[in-house]
Amino acid sequence: MFTTDRPFSSFAVPDVGEAVAFYRDTLGLDVTVYDEMGGGFTIALPGGGHVFVYPKEDHEPAVFTILNFSVDDVDAAVDDLNARGVTTKIYSDPDYGTDEKGISRGFEGGPDIAWFRDPAGNVIAVGEMAPQMMGG
Incomplete structure (x- = not known):
């Protein structure tokens, strides 16, 4: 059944390692890296919630x-x-x-x-x- 109790956002990057360094080291966010799921990572948002970031070789940056x-x-x-x-x-x-x-x-x-x-x-x-x- 569809429920709305655990939503999260996601976006793609071509280089997970570079993105982890930026979000964790430059911005200071809490990042958890996963070996499964294609090697993506989550960003724990300080106010609650998470964003999943996943690798995509042919990534094109969002225009928004x-x-x-x-x-x-x-x-x-x-x-x-x-x-x-x-x-x-x-x-x-x-x-x-x-x-x-x-x-x-x-x-x-x-x-x-x-x-x-x-x-x-x-x-x-x-x-x-x-x-x-x-x-x-």
């Missing part, structure tokens, strides 16, 4: 945001990510109204947000998300 991190201060978060070697200026000003740090400040009524890419080219966001955007 696959993972969002809500923060109280996007400027501080961007500074921290930049210090870790993460590039946050991935869009030019006309695309999303981003500033020199790569932060879009309330573009079209949205939150202050910045985007960056994982080693596979997938888009990740960090921003001052409204509680309703996170189900709260």
